[in-house]
Amino acid sequence: MSSATESSSSNGAASPDETPDINLPAPEAKPAAKPAPDKFDFDLFVIGTGPGGEGAAMQAAKGGLRVGVAERYRQIGGGCTHWGTIPSKALRYAVTSTMKSLKNPVMREMGFAASPSMEQLNRGTQAIIGRQVTMRQSFYDRNSVPISRGQARFVDEHTITIDNGELITAAAFVISTGSRPYRPKGVDFSHPRIFDSDTILEMKDKPTSITVYGAGVIGTEYASMFRNLGIKVNLINTRDKLLEFLDDEIIDALSYHLRDQGVIIRHNETMESIEGLDDGVILRLKSGKVLKTDVFLWANGRQGNTDDLGLKNLPIEANSRGQIVVDEHFQTCLPHIYAVGDVIGIPSLASAAYTQGRAAGMHLLGRVDGNLRLNDIPTGIYTSPEISSVGSTERELTERCVPYEVGQAQFRSLARAQITGETTGMLKLLFHRETKEILGVHCFGANASEIIHIGQAIMNQPGRQNTIDYFIETTFNYPTMAEAYRVAALNGLNRLF
Numbered sequence: 001m002s003s004a005t006e007s008s009s010s011n012g013a014a015s016p017d018e019t020p021d022i023n024l025p026a027p028e029a030k031p032a033a034k035p036a037p038d039k040f041d042f043d044l045f046v047i048g049t050g051p052g053g054e055g056a057a058m059q060a061a062k063g064g065l066r067v068g069v070a071e072r073y074r075q076i077g078g079g080c081t082h083w084g085t086i087p088s089k090a091l092r093y094a095v096t097s098t099m100k101s102l103k104n105p106v107m108r109e110m111g112f113a114a115s116p117s118m119e120q121l122n123r124g125t126q127a128i129i130g131r132q133v134t135m136r137q138s139f140y141d142r143n144s145v146p147i148s149r150g151q152a153r154f155v156d157e158h159t160i161t162i163d164n165g166e167l168i169t170a171a172a173f174v175i176s177t178g179s180r181p182y183r184p185k186g187v188d189f190s191h192p193r194i195f196d197s198d199t200i201l202e203m204k205d206k207p208t209s210i211t212v213y214g215a216g217v218i219g220t221e222y223a224s225m226f227r228n229l230g231i232k233v234n235l236i237n238t239r240d241k242l243l244e245f246l247d248d249e250i251i252d253a254l255s256y257h258l259r260d261q262g263v264i265i266r267h268n269e270t271m272e273s274i275e276g277l278d279d280g281v282i283l284r285l286k287s288g289k290v291l292k293t294d295v296f297l298w299a300n301g302r303q304g305n306t307d308d309l310g311l312k313n314l315p316i317e318a319n320s321r322g323q324i325v326v327d328e329h330f331q332t333c334l335p336h337i338y339a340v341g342d343v344i345g346i347p348s349l350a351s352a353a354y355t356q357g358r359a360a361g362m363h364l365l366g367r368v369d370g371n372l373r374l375n376d377i378p379t380g381i382y383t384s385p386e387i388s389s390v391g392s393t394e395r396e397l398t399e400r401c402v403p404y405e406v407g408q409a410q411f412r413s414l415a416r417a418q419i420t421g422e423t424t425g426m427l428k429l430l431f432h433r434e435t436k437e438i439l440g441v442h443c444f445g446a447n448a449s450e451i452i453h454i455g456q457a458i459m460n461q462p463g464r465q466n467t468i469d470y471f472i473e474t475t476f477n478y479p480t481m482a483e484a485y486r487v488a489a490l491n492g493l494n495r496l497f
C-alpha cells in the first residue's frame, strides 16, 4: 500500500542513520518543548520503533537531543519489519520468482513441476527480517539512543511508565505506536482457517482456495499473491471499485488483469457472517451470496494502537478507529506530544511514517520542515501488475477544471520490456496543456514503484523546470524502462495543437 518501495536499507526511506543533517533555513517555528536537561530524563521520548519512531528518534538524536525509545515487541523495527511491509514483500518476491522459474519452458522440459509449500516460500523471510533488525539496532546504538523494552503508558503529560518497571520523564514525546487489523465482533480469529493480515504469514499449509474480505491495498496485494501461487481467490470489495483513490484507467487495468488471472472480484458486498468449519470457512454476504473456501483472510480496516497507551491520563483522545488527530506539524492537542505514522491514519505507509517521524523531529528541533515533501507521497501497490502513482488523477484534474493532456507509453512497445518479457504495463503522464507542467504520473507493470520516481523527481522541480520537455530533450539509456518517459512525453505532445 504507498508507498514505500523497499530499498536495501529500509522501509523505503533512506537509511535513517544516514539522515542528512540538512542546513535548513532559519527557524520559523518554535520548538514545541525546550530541552530541559535537569528536569527530565530525556529531551524526547519516542514510543514505538517502526519507521515513524525511527525517523523521529534518529532526526532528533542527530540534532543533539537526548532521545530514548520504548518498544513492546521483542525486537525493534515495528509492524513494518515483522508483520507488514517486509515479510509481505519478501513473500511476494519468493512467490513471483519461484513461479516464474517453474513456468519457464526450459525448466518444464527438464521435468521441474514442483509446488512449493508455504514454509518453503516463507523460509527466506526470517533471514531478511534478521538483517533489518541488526541494521536498525545499529542505528540506535551508534546514535546513543537507549531502548526500553516493554509497553509504554502515559501517567501524566511528561511521564510514562514502561511495564518493565521503568518510570521515564521527557520534555517531549512522539507517539508512533502503529496500527493493527481491525477485528469486528462475531468473527472467530482464533479459528485455524480464519486469518487477518497479522496472522496470514503464519499459515502453514497452502490452501486450494481463499476468500479475501476487503479490497484495500493489503487485501488486493494478498489476493494477487495467492492467485500467483495458483490458489483460487475470491476478492470481496465493500465498495464499487478497487482502490478508488487511483486513476480510473489504472483501476480498470488492475481489475482487468486480476480477473484475467482468475481472481473472482465481487463489488458492493457486505459481510453477514463468517463461519469457521473443520473443512473450510463459509462467508455469508448481505446480498444473499454464500461462499465457501479453504481459508479466509480478513483485510477490512485497521485500528490505531492507542487503547493501552494511558491516553485517559491526558487530554488527547483517539477516535473510534484508535487514531490520534494531529496538526500539520504532527502535534497533538498537547504541543509537546507528537503522533506520526499509522496511528494518525492515512496514508498508513511505511514511507510516509518515516518522513512524518523526521518532520516531527525537525519541528521539535525548531527547524522548518518545509524541505520534507510531506504532501508528495507516492503510492506503491505490489499487486501483479505492480502499480505506482504520484500527483493528480484524471478524475481530480477534471473536477478542478484543469486543462490537461495525456501522454502514454505501453510497455509492450519498449525494447527492454520485449527483452524481459514484462510487456504488461503502461506509463501515463498527465500534464498541463498550456505550460506542459507535469501534474500526475501513473504507472502499472513490472517495477512500476521504481519507475515512478523518475517522474516524481521532475514533477518536483521548481517552475518551468517541471515540464514534459525534460523527457524529450534527455537521452535515455537504451534499452531501459525509463525510456517510457520519452515515449509518453512524445505521445502527449502529439495531442497538442
Ligand SMILES: Cc1cc2nc3c(=O)[nH]c(=O)nc-3n(C[C@H](O)[C@H](O)[C@H](O)COP(=O)(O)OP(=O)(O)OC[C@H]3O[C@@H](n4cnc5c(N)ncnc54)[C@H](O)[C@@H]3O)c2cc1C
Residues within 6 Å of the ligand: 001, 002, 003, 004, 005, 011, 012, 047, 048, 049, 050, 051, 052, 053, 070, 071, 072, 073, 076, 077, 078, 079, 080, 081, 083, 084, 085, 086, 088, 089, 150, 151, 152, 153, 176, 177, 178, 179, 197, 218, 305, 308, 309, 340, 341, 342, 343, 348, 349, 350, 351, 352, 353, 382
Ligand atoms: C501486510 C502489510 C503490507 C504492507 N506493505 C507496505 C508496503 O509495501 N509499503 C509501505 O510503505 N507500507 C506498507 N505497509 C504499511 C506499513 O507497514 C506501515 O504503514 C508502517 O509499519 C507504519 O509505521 P509505524 O511506525 O507507524 O508503525 P509500526 O511499524 O507498526 O510500528 C509501531 C511499533 O510500536 C510498538 N508499540 C505499539 N504500542 C506500544 C507501546 N504502548 N509501547 C511500546 N511500544 C509500542 C509496536 O510493537 C511496533 O513495533 C504494509 C502493512 C501491512 C500490514
